[in-house]
Amino acid sequence: MVKPRVSLKDIAKELGVSISTVSRGLKDHPDISNELIVKIKALAGLRNYSPNPMAMGLLKQRTRMIGVIIPDLVTHFFSSVISGIEEVAQEKGYFVIVSSSNESYRKERENIQNLMKARVEGFIICLSQETTDYSHFEQIIEAEIPLVFFDRVCLKDKVPTVVADSFEAARGITSHFFGNGASRIAYISGPKHLNISDERRMGYLKGLSDCGLEFYSPYLEQCDLSPESAAAATLRLLSLPVPPDAIFGINDTVVFAAMKETRKFGLRIPEDIMLAGFTDEFHATVVHPMLTSVMHPTREMGRMAARLFFELTENMDLVPKSVELKTTLVIRESSVRSKGNERMKK
Amino acid sequence: MVKPRVSLKDIAKELGVSISTVSRGLKDHPDISNELIVKIKALAGLRNYSPNPMAMGLLKQRTRMIGVIIPDLVTHFFSSVISGIEEVAQEKGYFVIVSSSNESYRKERENIQNLMKARVEGFIICLSQETTDYSHFEQIIEAEIPLVFFDRVCLKDKVPTVVADSFEAARGITSHFFGNGASRIAYISGPKHLNISDERRMGYLKGLSDCGLEFYSPYLEQCDLSPESAAAATLRLLSLPVPPDAIFGINDTVVFAAMKETRKFGLRIPEDIMLAGFTDEFHATVVHPMLTSVMHPTREMGRMAARLFFELTENMDLVPKSVELKTTLVIRESSVRSKGNERMKK
DNA sequence: CTGAAAGCGCTAACAG
DNA sequence: CTGTTAGCGCTTTCAG
Numbered sequence: 001m002v003k004p005r006v007s008l009k010d011i012a013k014e015l016g017v018s019i020s021t022v023s024r025g026l027k028d029h030p031d032i033s034n035e036l037i038v039k040i041k042a043l044a045g046l047r048n049y050s051p052n053p054m055a056m057g058l059l060k061q062r063t064r065m066i067g068v069i070i071p072d073l074v075t076h077f078f079s080s081v082i083s084g085i086e087e088v089a090q091e092k093g094y095f096v097i098v099s100s101s102n103e104s105y106r107k108e109r110e111n112i113q114n115l116m117k118a119r120v121e122g123f124i125i126c127l128s129q130e131t132t133d134y135s136h137f138e139q140i141i142e143a144e145i146p147l148v149f150f151d152r153v154c155l156k157d158k159v160p161t162v163v164a165d166s167f168e169a170a171r172g173i174t175s176h177f178f179g180n181g182a183s184r185i186a187y188i189s190g191p192k193h194l195n196i197s198d199e200r201r202m203g204y205l206k207g208l209s210d211c212g213l214e215f216y217s218p219y220l221e222q223c224d225l226s227p228e229s230a231a232a233a234t235l236r237l238l239s240l241p242v243p244p245d246a247i248f249g250i251n252d253t254v255v256f257a258a259m260k261e262t263r264k265f266g267l268r269i270p271e272d273i274m275l276a277g278f279t280d281e282f283h284a285t286v287v288h289p290m291l292t293s294v295m296h297p298t299r300e301m302g303r304m305a306a307r308l309f310f311e312l313t314e315n316m317d318l319v320p321k322s323v324e325l326k327t328t329l330v331i332r333e334s335s336v337r338s339k340g341n342e343r344m345k346k
Numbered sequence: 347m348v349k350p351r352v353s354l355k356d357i358a359k360e361l362g363v364s365i366s367t368v369s370r371g372l373k374d375h376p377d378i379s380n381e382l383i384v385k386i387k388a389l390a391g392l393r394n395y396s397p398n399p400m401a402m403g404l405l406k407q408r409t410r411m412i413g414v415i416i417p418d419l420v421t422h423f424f425s426s427v428i429s430g431i432e433e434v435a436q437e438k439g440y441f442v443i444v445s446s447s448n449e450s451y452r453k454e455r456e457n458i459q460n461l462m463k464a465r466v467e468g469f470i471i472c473l474s475q476e477t478t479d480y481s482h483f484e485q486i487i488e489a490e491i492p493l494v495f496f497d498r499v500c501l502k503d504k505v506p507t508v509v510a511d512s513f514e515a516a517r518g519i520t521s522h523f524f525g526n527g528a529s530r531i532a533y534i535s536g537p538k539h540l541n542i543s544d545e546r547r548m549g550y551l552k553g554l555s556d557c558g559l560e561f562y563s564p565y566l567e568q569c570d571l572s573p574e575s576a577a578a579a580t581l582r583l584l585s586l587p588v589p590p591d592a593i594f595g596i597n598d599t600v601v602f603a604a605m606k607e608t609r610k611f612g613l614r615i616p617e618d619i620m621l622a623g624f625t626d627e628f629h630a631t632v633v634h635p636m637l638t639s640v641m642h643p644t645r646e647m648g649r650m651a652a653r654l655f656f657e658l659t660e661n662m663d664l665v666p667k668s669v670e671l672k673t674t675l676v677i678r679e680s681s682v683r684s685k686g687n688e689r690m691k692k
Numbered sequence: 693c694t695g696a697a698a699g700c701g702c703t704a705a706c707a708g
Numbered sequence: 709c710t711g712t713t714a715g716c717g718c719t720t721t722c723a724g
Contacts (some may be wrong), residue, residue: 007463007701020710023703031709045673054403055701058716073432074628083419083446090445095464097441100429117396118410118441119351193405256632263634282420283629286602288609316681364695371720377693394709401717404700 006047015043057119064094066309067115069125071103071152076281077251077298078126081150084302085124092310094121103225105130112136122146122313124305127154132193146312150305152194160308160320161299166199167206169294169327173248173276174207175284176292176329181337182246182274186219188233188258190250196223200250200278219244223254230257238265238273245273246329246335252284252293259287259334274335289333297325353392361389402467404452411596412655413461415471417449417498421595422627423644424472427496431470438656440467449571455602458482468659469490470651475498475571478539482547492658496651498540505567506654506666508647512545513552515640515673519594519622520553522638522675527683528592528620532565536580538595543568546624565590569600576603584611584619591619592681597625598630598639604682605633620681635679643671 014018017036025032025040026049031039042048057063082098089096098122101108106186108128108297109166122145125137134154140147142157153161170187177185187204190197201220207241208215218240223229230249234257237244247262249255255277259269267273269289276283280295304323358619363382371378371386378386389395394505403409412435416424428444435442443466447454454474461469468491471483480500486493487504499507512661515532523531533550535544547566554561564586576595580603583590593608597603601623605615613619615635626641650669658664 009701019701020703021710022710024710033709036709052404052701053464054400054409055716056703057400057406058700058718059704060399073429074422076420079419079421079425086419086444086446090460095443098432099436100432114436118399221621224704244722256629260632283602284634286606286629286633288634355717365717366696366719367694370694379693380694396716401700402719404702404716405718405720407700 005052006049007052009042010047011040011047011049014037016078021116038218040116063119063121065118065120066094066096066306067111067118067120067123068096068098069100069101069108069115071110071126071128073098073100075253076283077151077279077296080128080198080298081302081305084299084304085306087299088303088306088310089296093298101128103129105133108130109136111120112140114146116140116143121147122309124148124309125152127152127194129194144316146309146316148309148312150301152196154195156320156322157211159322160312160318160322162304162308162323162325163195163199164294164296164301164327165324166196169278169329170203170248171207171210172198172203172329173294174204176331177246177248177274177276177335178207178211178213180335182244182271183213184216184219184244185213186220186221186237186244186247188223188237188247188249188254190223190225190254192222194282198251204248212288223250224238225251225254227253227257229263230254234258234261235265238262240265243273246275247273248276248278250278252279252281252291255291255293256287257282259291270334271343274337276335280330284330284332292332292335293330295328295330297327301325349444351398352395354395357386357389357395358394361385364652381613382443409467411464411466412440412442412652413457413466413469413630414442414444414456414463415454415461415469416444417447417474419444419446419473421440421599422629423497423625426644427472427648427651430645430650431652432648433645434652447474449475455482455621458486462472462486462491466646468494468655470496470655472496473498473540474595474637475537475540481610490662492655492662494651494655494658496647498542500541502666502668504564504666506586506658506664506668508650508654508669509545509641510640510647510673511540511670512542513549514547515624515675516549516594517553517556518549519638519640520550521557522677523592523620523622523681524553524557524559524595526616526620526681528590529559530562530565530590530592531581532561532567532590532593534567534569534576534583534593534595534600536569536571536600543596550594567598569581571597571600573603574668576600577607580604580607581611584613585607589619591622593619594622597633598625598627598637600631601637602633603641605637615680616683620683622681626676630676630678638678638681639676641674641676643673648670 006017008022012022022040025037028231044265086096099111148160150162162221187237223233269275277291284293354365354368358368366384371383432442445457480488494506496508567579569579622638624640626639629636
């Protein structure tokens with residue numbers, strides 16, 4: 001097994017002083033003579049001493065670990081948010097333990113239990129798609145363990161949250177479509193109970209009415225966020241007696257699937273039908289035509305979530321803050337009928 | 347701060363017995379009376395007791411944490427490998443701490459230092475692109491801390507590794523191109539010192555000679571794995587007096603960039619030039635034309651790395667094992683000139 | 693059958 | 709200026 005690392009005791013013995021002297025010397029305690037401090041530090045450096053975090057943790061009851069639970073690691077959005085979290089966690093000397101719920105409520109609960117057992121100091125969580133019961137979160141709150149939600153959120157009166165301005169963004173996409181000549185605009189949403197589904201739906205409706213368009217309920221489609229289900233929703237839309245001439249989806253993965261389906265259906269993008277997504281993954285510029293998409297400040301979302309988390313650790317009585325991050329509509333080929341691949345910001 | 351959790355002491359006090367009795371009761375020690383065991387377990391369950399991992403860690407000198415260092419989290423390949431690692435780690439009751447080196451040698455060293463300080467029980471690492479000096483790895487080995495490499499590897503005589511069959515795969519792509527009518531086959535490689543660059547290059551050369559093609563050195567291009575640098579390499583290839591009629595790249599990201607560049611250059615895929623990638627990301631089927639790619643068993647690579655890791659923790663004297671995982675060439679539109687979007691496996 | 697005591701590595705209050 | 713002691717939560721001899 002692993003070689004035991006040097007401890008204060010080892011150094012103390014080697015120097016012929018007591019353990020506490022070494023401990024103090026290492027932190028420049030004023031009571032220790034300068035020469036001793038120098039000697040202690042020299043030896044500690046030589047032996048590559050570093051304090052045992054478990055001993056410290058036991059003493060201070062702190063693990064410096066944050067538990068992060070996300071629906072899916074294998075996604076540009078989530079992995080990018082995690083980089084953001086990691087960035088500020090590292091600054092603060094914290095480690096991040098990521099567990100994926102795989103969009104499963106059961107797994108989400110399990111992950112929380114496991115991480116609580118591991119004594120993480122708190123949680124940063126994005127709800128699984130299935131989650132409609134919040135008792136496991138209440139449990140965290142009751143144990144007075146810091147908790148922050150991002151993107152998919154709940155219990156906003158008790159828990160700080162970071163989200164994108166979904167409403168505004170969906171409204172923006174809708175009127176962008178309209179401005180480019182579309183009048184039969186469809187939206188493929190996600191599970192109803194998710195805040196992001198709902199807010200984007202509201203923005204969509206507002207966008208329609210802003211443009212003087214009627215809401216036609218078959219144009220409001222739904223999927224479970226998987227490519228397969230998104231493809232099926234797309235097919236339903238395209239098969240309508242009067243099919244839409246523009247579609248946007250709750251995220252880019254959904255729209256990539258819609259894009260494939262549209263092409264299979266024999267329609268041209270954007271000539272026959274315009275497309276736009278949400279999140280602006282790297283791959284939006286890789287597909288052809290390049291995908292118009294609402295760019296999320298994903299890394300910043302992670303950073304912000306971590307910042308809220310640390311605010312909370314410092315003061316658990318804080319009134320839960322809700323941060324809404326601005327998004328940007330990045331217009332690309334998939335929603336512009338005029339020739340030219342312009343790429344302009346809203 | 348966090349509420350202190352119940353300890354053995356709390357339960358012991360409440361039951362009017364000693365701490366050691368509770369400790370024994372919880373693990374069905376034969377010396378404890380059955381009724382006491384029942385009472386102890388009941389109360390422990392009620393109070394939601396779980397042993398403090400730091401106390402255990404201090405005692406047993408084990409943290410049950412694995413440090414994983416990868417070049418980049420925001421990539422299908424790496425996040426998928428990590429899911430695989432997490433899967434088996436979780437089975438074994440281990441946690442995974444992921445840090446990204448961002449392809450930086452400096453950061454890679456730092457991450458190792460930090461994780462050693464955190465007393466992870468060992469490492470699973472994929473080298474950063476910049477890494478050519480291996481002293482930080484030697485340090486891990488000397489400390490007798492378990493270490494496993496995957497994908498980008500080094501020190502194979504000392505460290506167990508999991509890689510894909512790069513040589514065979516590159517050879518396969520080359521002859522697939524040839525079989526589909528290409529004769530001027532180019533390869534965009536990555537940094538020279540990476541094993542994956544080199545093995546794929548060797549496979550490419552073997553493939554050429556298998557097909558009776560001459561090696562033409564301008565067709566062996568190189569990039570630093572960024573989309574920008576891949577695009578530049580592509581442009582150099584396309585601007586050659588006699589440009590290639592087929593290109594494959596060291597990974598899909600590179601080829602996505604090549605695809606964009608090719609289109610910008612005004613060439614049709616696959617009519618004018620065929621393309622193929624490595625890794626088979628999800629997005630290979632999203633681009634148009636769909637990308638032929640060498641499918642990596644990414645999740646399995648993670649699982650295998652974790653398995654090797656645990657073998658190592660159980661016996662540090664094991665002879666380092668090198669596992670090579672089979673890949674599959676998934677043929678899609680980007681490399682097939684006949685009409686029809688066939689999708690067949692090799 | 694059960695309790696007391698030592699020790700894992702460290703800090704901090706209390707003595708000198 | 710430096711050492712001793714207690715204690716963080718737990719397991720494990722060693723004594724009852």
